[in-house]
Amino acid sequence: MNNLPWLDGALYPDTDVPDSLESLEDKVDFLARLCSAWDFGLLPDSGTVTEIRRKEWKDAVDVCRLLTSPAYHLVRRWHGLSPLAYLGQQIAYIRDDPCLSQV
Secondary structure, three states: OOOOOOOOHHHOOOOOOOOOOOOHHHHHHHHHHHHHHHHOOOOOOHHHHHHHOOHHHHHHHHHHOOOOOHHHHHHHHHOOOOOOOOOOOOOHHHHOOOOHHHO
16 A cells, blocks of 8 residues: 555556655656656646645656656746756647647
């Protein structure tokens, strides 16, 4: 049983769900799993969002560097980190949408 109620065990199909995320490496691994799932439409619950927005996650967010992940760039913004180049696909019908600036 996972001791972190905000941690979605489904993000760990290849290994046991960790009991804690104390090290920088564990946090980076979690962020990579979370952002990858989020990019595919598996939204995190509010408890997870609240957790990763805490200042204790800032260093892990900065180190993670998932430059192809829209979710990762959002999390960077939440932490006030400088923007990095987005290396993911830019879909023309979204990029050229005149309403995009209002979203």
